[in-house]
Structure formats: structure tokens, C-alpha cells
Amino acid sequence: MRFIVALFVCIVAGVSVSASAETCPGNPDALGTSRELTISPGDFTLLGTIQYKQTLPLKDHEVVITFDDGPLPPYTNIILDTLASQCVKATYFLVGQMARANPSVVRRIYNEGHTIGTHSQRHPHAFEHLSIQRVEREVHGGINSVTAALGDAKALSPFFRVPGLGRTNAIERFLEGKRLVTWSADVDTNDWWRGSSPGAIVKRAMRRLNTKGRGIILMHDIHRATAMALPILLKELKANGYEVVHVVAEGERPKSVPELMALPTTDEKVSPTVRTSAPSGARQNHRIKKDSGRRHHPAHSYYQSGLSDDRMSALGHKRTFAPQ
Numbered sequence: 553m554r555f556i557v558a559l560f561v562c563i564v565a566g567v568s569v570s571a572s573a574e575t576c577p578g579n580p581d582a583l584g585t586s587r588e589l590t591i592s593p594g595d596f597t598l599l600g601t602i603q604y605k606q607t608l609p610l611k612d613h614e615v616v617i618t619f620d621d622g623p624l625p626p627y628t629n630i631i632l633d634t635l636a637s638q639c640v641k642a643t644y645f646l647v648g649q650m651a652r653a654n655p656s657v658v659r660r661i662y663n664e665g666h667t668i669g670t671h672s673q674r675h676p677h678a679f680e681h682l683s684i685q686r687v688e689r690e691v692h693g694g695i696n697s698v699t700a701a702l703g704d705a706k707a708l709s710p711f712f713r714v715p716g717l718g719r720t721n722a723i724e725r726f727l728e729g730k731r732l733v734t735w736s737a738d739v740d741t742n743d744w745w746r747g748s749s750p751g752a753i754v755k756r757a758m759r760r761l762n763t764k765g766r767g768i769i770l771m772h773d774i775h776r777a778t779a780m781a782l783p784i785l786l787k788e789l790k791a792n793g794y795e796v797v798h799v800v801a802e803g804e805r806p807k808s809v810p811e812l813m814a815l816p817t818t819d820e821k822v823s824p825t826v827r828t829s830a831p832s833g834a835r836q837n838h839r840i841k842k843d844s845g846r847r848h849h850p851a852h853s854y855y856q857s858g859l860s861d862d863r864m865s866a867l868g869h870k871r872t873f874a875p876q
């Protein structure tokens with residue numbers, strides 16, 4: 553009877569429960585992914601208590617891990633390795649130009665079972681001050697670029713995170729009109745803060761998470777410190793009894809997309825080459841203004857006070873993130 557009631561509650565809440573007992577090959581102590589949460593853009597429009605009243609229907613000690621601004625090798629790849637070793641599924645908000653520059657990494661993200669949404673085409677500064685026409689170009693441009701990198705429009709989820717969390721009512725109305733779910737976050741790690749050590753990032757993330765008890769965690773997969781912090785953070789989450797929830801959008805998605813040869817360049821003009829061999833990355837159970845936000849996003853740091861060391865070292869990406 554209890555099972556039937558629980559099942560009923562799950563169906564009503566639009567929640568699909570996956571096998572939480574799924575094992576992680578080669579890592580019996582892995583954090584793992586406890587369940588999938590399927591959401592419909594019609595039911596959820598604004599998510600994340602940093603900026604909104606609404607957020608995901610998570611239970612106590614459940615977290616959703618999200619990464620913005622990538623992909624950017626080698627950090628995105630290091631982070632993917634860490635997630636794979638722990639069987640943790642995350643949600644990525646990719647920047648269009650970054651995706652066009654690194655399509656093989658975009659496909660790796662997808663083929664390793666993570667959810668992919670978008671984060672504009674060029675991540676312009678002060679998104680909240682753009683004209684709605686410019687917002688439209690940025691949103692559509694990002695979607696087009698990430699779709700091109702994936703090679704399959706169905707692989708992309710209708711999830712969007714506003715660059716710099718620079719929201720306005722008009723932007724949110726526009727996104728809702730496009731049936732895009734606007735993601736803010738519940739726990740900001742501020743991993744982009746200059747000089748943040750991996751330890752400091754983890755400490756800050758856990759302190760904020762423990763205050764809220766659950767939520768969407770915001771990170772950026774373009775930083776060395778974040779890549780170094782992630783293994784520690786996942787260990788802390790496990791030690792503190794947190795469970796990872798993987799969010800997927802309602803609807804059919806391909807099991808995988810064809811892999812691309814990893815190209816030793818970020819030149820956007822280079823056409824990706826489809827690998828002839830079958831994809832090796834199996835999609836495992838994949839279908840299974842309180843605060844302005846200004847202090848909560850790298851845009852305001854990078855664009856106002858210059859590029860971080862990581863960005864400086866990522867030659868070629870400097871232009872990608874130049875102020876518009």
C-alpha cells in the first residue's frame with residue numbers, strides 16, 4: 553500500500569524514479585545518481601531560490617549539479633572524468649561559441665549521459681540591459697550553435713540559464729514563450745572568484761548547501777580550481793548524506809550522438825569530422841529578486857576587471873568572451 557501511495561505521488565509530481573541501487577562500475581563507494589527527475593517546460597518556468605520563489609521539487613538532502621560557460625578543455629574533460637568515476641550525472645548550460653569551438657567535447661558530455669541546455673551564444677555582459685531583439689539573437693544563436701555541435705536537435709534540452717543571472721521580466725517572458733525553462737540556482741559556489749582555492753570552493757559550497765538543505769548547485773566547468781574542487785565536493789556530499797538527482801526534460805532524446813574526432817584546435821572554421829567507429833560512450837539509464845545575482849556570476853568579474861588566469865591561458869577563448 554505504501555508503495556502504491558508513493559508511486560501515485562511520483563506520478564502526480566511528474567517524477568520518474570530510476571533504479572537508485574544502480575552500481576557504479578569499479579567504484580563501490582561512488583556518490584552515484586540516486587534518481588532522475590523529469591520535468592516538463594509547461595510545468596516549470598523559473599527555477600532556483602537565488603532569484604525565484606520556485607525551484608525543483610527536491611527532497612531534503614537532494615542536489616542537482618550544474619555547470620555553466622563551457623565547454624573548455626582541459627577543465628571540462630577533467631570534470632567529465634570525475635563525474636564518470638563517481639557515476640554522477642549533471643546539467644550543462646553551454647555557451648554557443650564555446651560549443652562550436654569544441655564540438656567533440658559537447659558530444660562527449662551528451663554521450664556520458666548528462667543533460668545539455670544553453671547559456672546564450674556569446675555570453676554578453678549585462679544581459680539584463682540588452683534589447684529583447686538582442687536577447688532573442690543570443691538565445692537562438694546559442695541554441696543553434698549547441699544543436700550544430702550535437703548534430704541532433706533532439707539531444708538538446710529546453711533549459712536556459714541567463715548569462716550573469718541578468719534576468720528581467722521581459723527576458724523571462726520571452727524564454728517562457730519559447731517554452732524554455734529558466735534556471736537560476738539554489739546554491740552558488742562562486743567558484744569563479746579570483747584566487748578561490750579548491751578547498752575554499754568546497755567549504756563555501758557545503759556551508760551554503762547545509763543552510764538550504766537541498767538544491768541546484770551552480771558551478772563553472774571552465775576553471776582549474778573547479779576541476780580540482782569537484783572530487784572533494786563529491787566526497788563531502790556523500791559524507792554528509794546528500795544524493796544527486798539528474799534532471800531531464802520530458803520527451804524523447806537520442807541514446808547517443810555520433811562521436812567526433814577530438815581536434816587539436818579551437819578554430820571554429822574547422823569542420824568536425826564524424827568518427828566512423830561506433831560511439832563508445834554508452835548512455836546509461838539516461839532516460840531514466842531576492843538577490844540581483846550580480847555578485848553570483850563570472851560575467852561581472854571577467855568583463856569588468858579583466859580575464860582570469862584560466863581564461864588568459866585559454867588562448868582563443870578570450871575573444872569568445874569579449875564584451876559586446
Ligand SMILES: [Zn+2]
Pocket residue numbers: 620621671675715716849850851
Ligand atoms: Zn555564465
